[in-house]
Amino acid sequence: MNTCKATLRVLLAHRLYIFIYLVLIGIMMFSISGAQLFGSRDEGGSDTYAPGRPTVAVIDRDANRGRIAQEMREYLADSSDLVDLQDDPRTLQQAVASNWVDLIVIIPDGYAEGLIASASSAGADSADSAAGGADSAGSDASHDGAPTVETVTSYTSGVGAMASMDVSGFLGMTRTALIGGNVAVTDGDWAAKYGDADTTAAAPDGIAPTDAAQKGTGTQTQTGTTPDQSTLDMLPNGRLDNLTLDDLADAAKRVRAIAADGNANHAIAVDRSDQASTQAAAGSSAAAANASTDADTAVSGFGSTMKTALYPLFLAMTVCTALVLSVFNAGETRRRLAASPQRFSLMGIQRLATIGVFALIVTVGYLLATLGLMLVAGADVAALPPSGIAMTVIAAFVYALMTVACGFLLGECSSSDTMANGFANLFGLLIMFTSGMWLPVDMMPGFMTVIGRMLPGWWYCTAVDQALGIGTAAHDGVSVAGWAGSVGLVALFAAAFLCIGLAVGRIRRSRPSAVSQAVTQLAE
Structure with missing residues (x-):
């Protein structure tokens, strides 16, 4: 319990990093997602094209x-x-x-x-x-x-x-x-074209000369239809x-x-009908189409917003974990902890467990903020599938644990504040731009997709897509097996970072550095 309290005190001592990386950058990512959500709502609210007014x-x-x-x-x-x-x-x-x-x-x-x-x-x-x-x-x-x-x-x-x-x-x-x-067109014009023949008989398709001579918008036949081109060529000038x-x-x-005249010039509108919907009643088909569109928009907005947690989670959890462990791994502090009756490894597990619980709280908070943003944007939150929400939250929590493991690796390397912040920002940007969250996968160059598949951010975004049937999984739909495989790969990244950190920590502890003063002062 004392170890957990000490870990929380160290976290609170570095609350500036939490505020910058988790709150401010989180607000920035929410702003981007909110713009997309509000844009989708405005596009879906009207099917009439309204050009700019010069x-x-x-x-x-x-x-x-x-x-x-x-x-x-x-x-x-x-x-x-x-x-x-x-x-x-x-x-x-x-x-x-x-x-x-x-x-x-x-x-x-x-x-x-x-x-x-x-x-x-x-x-x-x-x-x-x-x-x-x-x-x-x-x-x-x-x-x-x-x-x-x-x-x-x-x-x-x-x-x-x-x-x-x-x-x-x-x-x-x-x-x-x-x-x-x-x-x-006068009778004289008919006579000039057809001679002295009966102009009524010479008129093609029963068009009388008086009909052609009338002023108006078009020469009409007696049945009210417009003559074809061959008929028009037979008319006099x-x-x-x-x-x-x-x-x-x-x-x-x-x-x-x-x-x-609105009847003559209709406004440009979007036709959302198809062959299947036209066979059903007009009212029910329209309601079903609108409901389906609202549900798809809500699911897509939820998945896109949860993907944006990729960057602030990596920054906040990696830096905070590295700084907490670097405090406990400092020379004098580590010696006092090693001399305590409690096992040193057990205290390390307690520290990681405390940070893991903090990561879970952050993930749940990001989920609640996402749902609140969707409600503000007018999205249909009730249309979200509960199973999809659960799988998305699990994927986000596993990704958060991966960031804790990455911070553990930095902490075991005794990284300074500058080193931890620099690594988290550079590696976080690399993960974000190659994950498919910032750019659609089909728009990314080939080398970026190759790099992305070697990083955990790609598989986190893929897990979200598989859980909700969006993005890269839009054609195949929800796939529990694909989601489990992607989450498993993110967990393997966490295990790899953890194992490397343990190995580095063991090597560092087997070769302890001097903690005393470099110069010995003689006491008088």
Whole structure:
């Protein structure tokens, strides 16, 4: 009992190391795991993709002719944050240089008139212009002499380039709607293509000339279906006559209305359905899928957080064990202990047992902190399998005993504080980066996996994976045999460190060093 109390007093005397290595570094590792847990919760909370919102400024030098500037601002308002800038060179240059905005759009003077002129001279036939749909923004704005707007994109973010694509898309679709909504095919056009024949009989698939002559968004058959390309090639050329700014304003308004229509433009969402779930009822299948996803997230988060105990446990237990044993192995202290009636080996076992109990307490505390972090992050703790938790805790405790054995080896080598701290930090970092805890195994170079398999950290992380069926065991699931083998290898590392420490201690004690003063002083 006195040995245990003395061991605890020595541990408390080195509480600064416990605070730094166990508490502070433990908080750091918990912060990393917490970020992953909160990130998983946020990703699972919404299946809708929400892109970043760029800051856009629209400079109108065309006096809002054809309502282009107004409709463009309303079109961009749903996906961008609009700001106002003065149209003077100094302000625009400062906005670009200081990165005030992600995109500046400058509508030049005469843009609306140029867009109408390019549409009038396009020469597209009625079928192509009516049923061809919205061309790509870049090609539609750059062909047939269509005018362009000037854009200045931020150099620090990609959202400005995405907003520039939205601007080009709006202008391209406006030009397409202007052509498709105002094209006309008259009886004279039918006569010019088919001669004096009956135009109704010459119309392919029962399309009447009056149907083709109507203004609208597409030439439709009598059954309401869009003709195929071969049918469109049989139609006469249409014409665009007397386009006005009001026609351009109507086209821009239609484009903005279609873009704002949620039924026509659905939000990007994640489809979690599969063939098996579609055969069941919609409500029950969705609930089961969500429950399964929550359970997988909880198990994965628990295993990842318990793996992070690898580094702080090794630092704290190795350094504390080495320092405690170095105090008891000091020359005068060791002589007094050897002269006591109690066996020296029994006192050594008591010291190791006390440190082992401390390691168990630390492991249980890390487990409770992990569960508390999961509750704060909103993870489903009830979904964790009890057997998986038990096997994970056993693996962590065996790993903690391995760190005690490593500290015992350092203590038997009579290592100083500097040596113990240096070894623990260097070897701990090597274990952490080669264990698969910090980087996924499939992303690690080959030589790192080879080194990792020769260290205990790899097998501790593998034991956690086998206990919970995650990580390297995700395809095979929970494997008790694999877990037992990995834990056994960690225990073999502990036994190896312990045996080497005993051998070093026996050699050191068989060759005792002098503990008296190097110089003898004569007493008068």
